[in-house]
Amino acid sequence: MNKLSLFSLLILVVRRDLVLAMRRRADVLTTLIFFVMVVSLFPLGVGPEMDMLRKMAPGVLWVAALLASMLSLGRLFSADYLDGTLEQMLLAPQSLSVLVLGKMASHWMVSGLPLVLMTPVLGLQFDMSIEAIAVLILGLLLGTPILSMVGAIGAALTLGLRGGGVLLSLLVLPLCIPVLIFGTGAVEAVTSGLSVSSHLSLMGALLVLALAFTPWVTAQALRISME
Amino acid sequence: MAINWFKYSAPTTFYGLAGKLIPWFAISAAVLCMVGLYIGFVVAPADAQQGEFYRIIFIHVPSSILSMFLYLIMAAYAAMGLIFNTRLSSMMASAIAPTGALFAFISLWTGALWGKPMWGAWWVWDARLTSELILLFLYLGFISLHASIDDPRRADRAAALLAIVGSVNVPIIYFSVQWWNTLHQGSTIKFTGTSMHIAMQQAMFTMLVACWLYAITVTLMRVRSIILERERHTKWITELAEVKA
Numbered sequence A: 001m002n003k004l005s006l007f008s009l010l011i012l013v014v015r016r017d018l019v020l021a022m023r024r025r026a027d028v029l030t031t032l033i034f035f036v037m038v039v040s041l042f043p044l045g046v047g048p049e050m051d052m053l054r055k056m057a058p059g060v061l062w063v064a065a066l067l068a069s070m071l072s073l074g075r076l077f078s079a080d081y082l083d084g085t086l087e088q089m090l091l092a093p094q095s096l097s098v099l100v101l102g103k104m105a106s107h108w109m110v111s112g113l114p115l116v117l118m119t120p121v122l123g124l125q126f127d128m129s130i131e132a133i134a135v136l137i138l139g140l141l142l143g144t145p146i147l148s149m150v151g152a153i154g155a156a157l158t159l160g161l162r163g164g165g166v167l168l169s170l171l172v173l174p175l176c177i178p179v180l181i182f183g184t185g186a187v188e189a190v191t192s193g194l195s196v197s198s199h200l201s202l203m204g205a206l207l208v209l210a211l212a213f214t215p216w217v218t219a220q221a222l223r224i225s226m227e
Numbered sequence B: 001m002a003i004n005w006f007k008y009s010a011p012t013t014f015y016g017l018a019g020k021l022i023p024w025f026a027i028s029a030a031v032l033c034m035v036g037l038y039i040g041f042v043v044a045p046a047d048a049q050q051g052e053f054y055r056i057i058f059i060h061v062p063s064s065i066l067s068m069f070l071y072l073i074m075a076a077y078a079a080m081g082l083i084f085n086t087r088l089s090s091m092m093a094s095a096i097a098p099t100g101a102l103f104a105f106i107s108l109w110t111g112a113l114w115g116k117p118m119w120g121a122w123w124v125w126d127a128r129l130t131s132e133l134i135l136l137f138l139y140l141g142f143i144s145l146h147a148s149i150d151d152p153r154r155a156d157r158a159a160a161l162l163a164i165v166g167s168v169n170v171p172i173i174y175f176s177v178q179w180w181n182t183l184h185q186g187s188t189i190k191f192t193g194t195s196m197h198i199a200m201q202q203a204m205f206t207m208l209v210a211c212w213l214y215a216i217t218v219t220l221m222r223v224r225s226i227i228l229e230r231e232r233h234t235k236w237i238t239e240l241a242e243v244k245a
Helices: A006-023 A025-046 A050-073 A076-083 A085-091 A095-123 A130-157 A164-191 A198-227 B011-045 B051-082 B089-120 B127-148 B152-180 B198-230
Strands: none
Touching: A006 A025, A006 A095, A025 A050, A025 A095, A025 B011, A050 A095, A050 A130, A050 A164, A076 A085, A076 A095, A076 A130, A076 B011, A085 A095, A085 A198, A095 A198, A130 A198, A130 B051, A130 B127, A130 B152, A164 B089, A164 B127, A164 B152, A198 B011, A198 B152, B011 B051, B011 B198, B051 B089, B051 B127, B051 B152, B089 B127, B089 B152, B089 B198, B127 B152
């Protein structure tokens, strides 16, 4: 048996999860449709005044992205848990943290990236300026991976529990507040003519922190849930 | 004489010790609470700017302090339980959580009562209020995760991991919320001296100690019930006088 390098292991897991996701395209689409629908409900709820919508847009899009990522987190480990794949992953000689990182990455590509790509259209619906949309997309690009990674901890802890979905949101949403604050703060900064670098740098710092610690913590959580 | 520090880390011995300690903590908490409230409501003068309204701080400030410290203590106990696999530490963590959540709630409630006459609003989206609210959410997350897992061992370990992740996140949340918005008045008590009247200080510190003693009392009472519940199949429980009766 030839030894897998960590990187090729990561690619392997990401490819496997992406193939699985492509076989069940409906799951991917529901997250995206949920995101678009939640965002479209806000103007109906608060009224069509463009000034107010423009001010609300970054917050609405970010909160909708948060909720949409919660929605798909339940599926992150549950399918593998049910068919026994996860148990094999825990037994594998390779690093569980890297396997988990691969699953996080593919989860982001399936449920985070489509939202980011959809954002410009929704931003235009809310009459955001081009610079604001650009900063919003940059923030979402940095922030949505953090949501996937922090969410994975919650998904691993609530694996196989009754009412796991609601519990998952209860555990994960408070931990995602800094991402929300910096993401919307960056857009507010650019619309009021301030520099966005501080908000985006902090978001980048959070991303690096999450990248360093969450795969390991999630691996520990999986070991607790699976024993 | 060598003291065996680990003697009381076993639920068997700690159960008896906690039973002996509870009356002392309970009585001193009650006495100090009465003294503190007497100084606070009768002796301490009215504030120059806030009139009589400020007196709520004698409950508000101790409960805010307690809610934050109890989270750290809870996370420390939970981490000990996770690392050293000691049963009692995990039991202590789950015994502290409801008290911490209660203090967080009291602090928000009394803060709202004070905010209405002072700021003209029950609630403002200020940094300290918001982070206290998030702290309450973190407590509720810990309690509900623990409650939804049937196997107590897995519940302890999963909740412990959540508490550790939460306590790492608390400073990040605190500072991000602080940069977001700040209206709450800064701390009046500083290590370099204070601008408070001496009777106000005495009342506040008495109430703080009383709240600590209350927290210890109820935590010990709750941990005794948890021990009884989890060890109910063991022989020493069935031989306890209160169980036999």
